[in-house]
Amino acid sequence: TASRLLGKTVLITGASAGIGAATAVLFAKGGSNLILLARRADQLEKVAEAAYAAHRAASVQQGGQIVTVQLDVTDGSQVAALWSKVPPGLRAVDILVNNAGGAHGIDRVGDIQEKDVDTMFATNVLGLISLTQLLIKDFKSRNAGHIINLGSIAGREPYAGGSVYCASKAAVRAFTASLLREVVDTPIRVTEIQPGMVETEFSLVRYRGDKSAADKVYEGIRPLTAEDIAEEIVWAAARPPHVNIAEVFVLPVNQA
Ligand code: NDP
Numbered sequence: 001t002a003s004r005l006l007g008k009t010v011l012i013t014g015a016s017a018g019i020g021a022a023t024a025v026l027f028a029k030g031g032s033n034l035i036l037l038a039r040r041a042d043q044l045e046k047v048a049e050a051a052y053a054a055h056r057a058a059s060v061q062q063g064g065q066i067v068t069v070q071l072d073v074t075d076g077s078q079v080a081a082l083w084s085k086v087p088p089g090l091r092a093v094d095i096l097v098n099n100a101g102g103a104h105g106i107d108r109v110g111d112i113q114e115k116d117v118d119t120m121f122a123t124n125v126l127g128l129i130s131l132t133q134l135l136i137k138d139f140k141s142r143n144a145g146h147i148i149n150l151g152s153i154a155g156r157e158p159y160a161g162g163s164v165y166c167a168s169k170a171a172v173r174a175f176t177a178s179l180l181r182e183v184v185d186t187p188i189r190v191t192e193i194q195p196g197m198v199e200t201e202f203s204l205v206r207y208r209g210d211k212s213a214a215d216k217v218y219e220g221i222r223p224l225t226a227e228d229i230a231e232e233i234v235w236a237a238a239r240p241p242h243v244n245i246a247e248v249f250v251l252p253v254n255q256a
Contacts, residue, residue: 005027005063006032007031007032007238009035010034010095010097012034012035013037013099013127013128014101016036016043017043017201019099019195019198019229019233024036024047025047026227026231026234027095027162029054029055031062033065034051035066035093036051037065037069037073041070044069044070048182065089069085073128074119074127090149094145094146095147095148096146096148097128097148098132098149101124101125101128103162103208105204106119106162106207108161109163121164122167124169124172125172128172132175132179139183142173147176147189147191147192148191148237149176150195151172151173154170155173156173172192173192175208176192179254180246187241191244191246192247194248195224195229197255200226203217216222221255222254232248
């Protein structure tokens with residue numbers, strides 16, 4: 001399994017925290033190279049350090065090249081300029097992990113702020129589409145590649161107070177399923193990861209920085225960790241080339 005990650009180049013959006021950061025570290029441990037994107041450059045550097053350390057500790061001969069790029073996935077001009085910031089040796093990406101995203105507020109429909117609607121769709125949907133478009137032509141011309149999108153339980157089971165977030169993740173689900181069918185006659189693989197509750201900064205963002213409200217969400221449930229989801233992502237990437245994991249729906253044992 002691990003040998004299938006050796007020397008691969010993995011581009012991860014939202015790599016500065018949570019699931020994206022844990023995924024970066026796990027791919028580095030497996031001998032992959034990394035392109036890490038997020039808006040917080042200082043946080044990205046910390047993740048890169050952790051990934052270098054994981055790569056060194058694993059003593060694998062390949063991989064371990066890491067580039068961080070401060071980038072907002074909602075800004076088309078920043079996305080278009082990405083390759084100018086990536087060394088030529090890392091421009092042939094093997095795996096794209098479209099992970100940047102979040103829920104902004106937990107509000108009833110009549111109370112939702114327009115800016116939160118915009119942020120959720122711009123990040124979770126349009127950002128994911130824009131990175132996919134950036135990579136898909138290259139994947140097609142090289143007849144290779146794997147796109148792994150972060151959906152959510154929210155895209156399958158909408159809940160009150162989550163209308164826009166749930167709609168954004170349902171959009172991710174539909175987009176990913178369409179893409180899978182578009183590339184069915186190629187070796188390109190397409191995977192959607194649908195986590196249940198994962199303890200990350202996600203909850204803090206959803207409750208706009210109110211830590212006690214954010215923590216309350218996990219009462220009575222042992223949430224998944226970012227590492228749990230990273231393992232699913234890396235596992236899907238490490239399947240043999242003829243195996244496509246179309247979707248992974250993964251929940252804490254006490255969430256249904
Ligand atoms: P975190 O809030 O911990 O991490 C979100 C990441 O996305 C950060 O690295 C953040 O970095 C990045 N990000 C946010 N907006 C942008 C942007 N405009 N451009 C670039 N990067 C951005 O959340 P999680 O790790 O939990 O979430 C990761 C994914 O998993 C999301 O798509 C989320 O919807 C999904 N998910 C999470 C669940 C959970 O319970 N935690 C459950 C199901 C799905 P920065 O601020 O530096 O830009």
